[in-house]
Amino acid sequence: METKMINIKINGSDYQAPDGIPILDACKRAGIEIPTLCYLEDVSRNSSCGVCVVEVKGARSLVRSCTACVHEGTEIVTNSARIRDARKTNVELILANHPKDCLSCLRNQNCELQTIASDLGVKDDRFVRTKKELPLDTSSSSLIRDPNKCILCGRCIAVCGTVQTVYAIGLSGRGIKTKVSTYMEKGLGNVACTNCGQCALVCPTGAIVERDDTDDVFEELMNPDKVVVVQTAPAIRVGIGEAMGMESGSLVTGKMVAGLRRLGFNKVFDTQFTADLTIMEEGHELLKRISNKGTLPMITSCSPGWIKFAEHFFPNSLSHLSTCKSPQQMFGSVAKTYYAAKMGIDPRKMVVVSIMPCTAKKYEAKRPEMMSAFEHWKDKKGWSQDDAFYDVDYVLTTRELARMFKESGIQFSNLPVEEFDNPIGESTGAAVIFGATGGVMEAALRTVYEVVTGKPLANVNFTAVRGMEGIKEAEVDLNGTTIKVAVAHTLGNARKLFEQIEKKESPYAFIEVMTCPGGCLGGGGQPIPTTWDIRKKRAESIYQEDLNKPLRKSHENPHIAALYKEFLKEPLGHLSHHLLHTTYEKRGLFVWKSNGVEKKKKEMEHAK
Amino acid sequence: MDGTQTMTREFQEIDSIISKHKGHHGELLSILEETQLLNGQKFLSEEALNHVALRTGVPLSRVYNVVTFFSFFNLKPQGKHTVTVCRGTACHTKGSKALLDDLGLMLGCSKALEDGESFFTTPDNQFTISTVACFGQCALAPVVAVDGVIYSNVTTARLQKLLGKISKGRKKS
Incomplete structure (x- = not known):
């Protein structure tokens, strides 16, 4: 439907705008940026901050431009003494209750409140604090919430509820006691939170941030007894440049590798190697399910936020999830078994660090079942429970890696271009595109098609599953059998597909789900801000990197072939089962109850 | 009668309150209002709130939002x-x-x-x-x-x- 264009006046000049759009958007189209702390494109528009006020002719008072709309003849003034004064006062009132510890805040120099206060010329601290100091929420292994830094903009609640349909957080109380809370103040770690970190990505201040593990990693790097290896997810190479001051979407694979070497990592490997491995396992799992009439549709399991979402909200349908571990976890178990043995390294002295665009990966790495390498060695070496180690020891987000680079004085843009180490660092184009929504599906189809038909694929680009549409579908002809596939990003879209499955109305054989908008490149651990324009730029770079690769199908990766030949033997084989596949837990909504039980169980086991 | 039995009985009562209000505009408020009167101490226990959320499909955080916003609702037992x-x-x-x-x-x-x-x-x-x-x-x-x-x-x-x-x-x- 075509929207009617109307005539408006902004600061005395004539403009045209679609009828009924918010004043803020109309001004943006006219090239005038209006400051705001609560409005966020496609996510939140609740006029809570009061910074976006403008004058509208005929209005009784100043108008909040994020919610007030334009109509024929609307006359707007965006810059007057009255407006500047009102905006400044509103920011000063917010600052009254905001801690002044900016220098030690993780969001220092990347904080919208800080920027707006400076832009609006806030010079003194006029108003006294009226709120009581509140305790931090440190219950989550991925995210830390500091309610004192919260300005009640409502973005986190909007993204958690309307985009992700998780509703882990909401407002509580009223008036001065209003705050962002989890149910009964149980803390993020004790409610149905998926750890996706989209809340941290949209927070204008430091009220929700990733759990920072950089100090621990620095310490490991300094320890001469440890062999510290690093793996990098596909989305990091299109995000870290941005975090280091380069243009959005900069593709910096080689510089990133060089930077990681300079940080002191003994080996720099690539999660994309195990992304190729995931395709081998997951592709064969899909074919097995199709031929054995197993549970279909099968849904990808690379995105740990999605996995936890399914465990909380669809606990009775977990058999639809592929049993494949995510590439991060496959990397950990391969590194500490195959690679450790090959190089003669004691896996107990090996430290695997992941660089991920993701906060949920921090939680995933600490799931109790993610100790496959230890289980693999335990009996062979006669190790006791005291020797136990995780497959992946530390997970850092893109933002944390940027922090480490800065702390180490690395001039990122001046770094040379270097190559990953081998034998677990080489990957194909199919692995790169894991970083964008639709990528795992496309990568799987490239391999599955050739495995089934035995013929080389004429065109490896499955463009139907690319792009930023919420749910995409495609049909693929596999040797005469047509299968329907679907791709969803954001948990809200994933929920729609899962509800269809539970109603037994799903027409699909295979579904890819990514937790975050745009896929991993829009992950909760990526540089802030992450807007749709930025996501698109990162996606372009991802597909460019795919084109750059000489090999573009996972099964063509020679190091994957060697891994199977020397160690795993075959996809879905005995070793794969133990090292590369996993199980899921029916979690439900009342997490704090089972958390208690789990804790007791562990304590009892420990006592034994 | 032990605690579990009391709880089961309360849950049954909550279920009938919910079915009475199901589909009405602002049903959550009416449901919580009546649920609060079920026990003699005029408060909403955590178990009762869990049950309301489970049966109505309203997210827990939203239930908490409502019961902490309105001063009518109590989360602790009230005196006589x-x-x-x-x-x-x-x-x-x-x-x-x-x-x-x-x-x-x-x-x-x-x-x-x-x-x-x-x-x-x-x-x-x-x-x-x-x-x-x-x-x-x-x-x-x-x-x-x-x-x-x-x-x-x-x-x-x-x-x-x-x-x-x-x-x-x-x-x-």
């Missing part, structure tokens, strides 16, 4: 009698702060009120003291409501008498 002191401007100038302090001393809950708690229940569960921003009865300030009945021009001595009467009445019955 409620004493509500008005802390509006008119009552304040007529000495309602002193009334509240004295009440705190009488019932042994000064500490909680100093800490800024919005209400306090005596350990014997007989009285809950709360404050309100304004009753709209400013001409009669200071105003105190005891079990829903508004008393005007209240003094500490009157309040003492009133509470004494209530306590005595309780002993008789």
